[in-house]
Amino acid sequence: MLEYTLAESDLGDVRFSVSPLCQMSLSLRSLKDPARYPLQLPWLQRIEARRSGLDLEILLALTNDRLWTPDLLTPRPSSPLTRIEDELDGLARADPGRFVHQLSALHGIVPAVLRGASGKVLERSVDALNAYWESCFRPDWLRMRTLLESDIAYRGRQIAQAGLASTMNGISLSMKVAGNAVSLQLRHSSDNSQPVAGRGITLVPTMFTTLACAPNDRREPPMILYAARGQGGMWQPERIASDAGAIELLGVTRAGLLTALKEPASPTELGIRFGVTASAVNQHLRALRIGRLVTSTRHGRSVLYARSELGSALLGAPSTGQGQVP
Template identity: 50%
Template sequence: MVRYELVGSDLADVRFAISPLNEVVLSLRAWRDPGRFPLHLRWVRSVHESRSALDHETLLALTDARLWTPDFLNPRPASPLTRLDDELASLATIDPALVARDLRAVHGAGSLPRALRGPAPRVLSRIIDALAGYWRRCFAPHWPRMRALLEGDVTFRARQISKHGLAAMFNGLSPQVRLVDATVEVRLRSRLRYTRGTNGGLTLVPSLWTINASTPISEAEPPMIIYAARGVATLWEPQPLAAPGALAALLGAVRAGLLVTLETPASSTELASRLGVTPTAINQHLRALRDGGLLVGVRDGRSVLYRRSPLGDHLVAPDPAAWPG
């Protein structure tokens, strides 16, 4: 069991944050043991081809049979708006001694996988390159959808605190977590044991890729609890496209629904995942809407993000005052 003692101002310094790096690293558990993550099987299948160009050896070495991951790859995020680029930049500056310590803590001193052997700076560089490639190919197209669910969880927990208090929120995070007096107890399945103060606050991090609540392996790491976000069962379910009847009659239900949805920019891959269809099918509709002047496409790295044009905005929410009279 891990115990975090909240003293004085620490009680008011319990914060929530979201970490793209945490999510991309913890998702590797679903590679190693997909049967443990049945709710993500649709996603695992959807990125199967994209995985072929990745550094499998390094990525799979970042978890062990217990599904543990090194502490330095699960940093305490600063806010709900943390960006992966910022986290990778910070990761590149980490003390090599900490890298070696955390890899040994997961795999044991004499049993490091081949991809993790060698000078710590070189190993760290290889890890960062592997994670960046994984993010681009398998994660980035789906991240807006993932982030929306995580942000929804944070909003729910904040409301719990305001309505029912801190203890009710902690006790609702997981059956393994509870607040007893001023101590947060996390009952772990492992033999990990320590008690420490929070020294400036405790960070709570929702995740799509954890079944049980977890903490850093090392007592020296900043206090943090990673817990399962609410609503993961709905994450990969196809979402219906809603569109006004007149617009659907004009454009067809799918294209009208896409036009309504694309008030917020999205890629064809993200839309295909959200709707449970192939990117090829979505691209046909996007191309027709773009050719008709209802969408614009803007390149963002390797992806093209589509959004409504001013004409598309007018069709979805017409302003009668703009028509000649």
């Protein structure tokens, strides 16, 4: 078990962020053991043809049989707007000796395909990851990032409504917050307590973990990677049953959107969930807003829509204040 202990000053420095490199590096787990990630099997099928030109031998050597990866491949994101170009550039400028050391600690011995001058090993690994990103991740990154950002927006609303501790306790069955400690039940890990000591804790949602996990090296900045919510409908359009009367009045699409807006969502997220363009979703949402069935509020870079009390009344759903977006 790993335990992060927080001082009072650390409580205000718990933040959420997205890391493209973390996402891509952890996805190597699904390439190595697809059965462990059934929700991502449709994605693995989507990229099957794209993988043909990749250096899979090197990519698969970047994770071990326990599905761990070197900490340098899962850096703590420095910004909510982290770009893959910046993260890969940071990896390319890392200490090659440290990278090879992490590979050796991961496997017990450096895999044959990654032996040689440490600088060349790091260069080949970065090149393989860059090709993997361009071929398999970039075409789907908007969809993935939207899901991850939607998870963060959901957690932010939870924190506003129920508090930080309650929200963190609901993120993963393997994570628990009690008093001034955040504990993680990790596979194949001895007990370890680590003070946050003013460095803050960053929580990073991902599609490629089943339980919350943390850096292997306890000297790394405190970070917790956890399974993002909403992955079940990631790769196929969502179908939501709507009230027959609402369908008769609004049409199938607008009634479905109104039903889906029990929780606030952005047009991009809704477009991905329903398999339609964001511009089409925007047109429907504008009509629903004119009819006072939904409300809109700017949240960071996005506009979030939520069902109003009038919209809930139309569906015969209980009003729970959904129209207010924290």
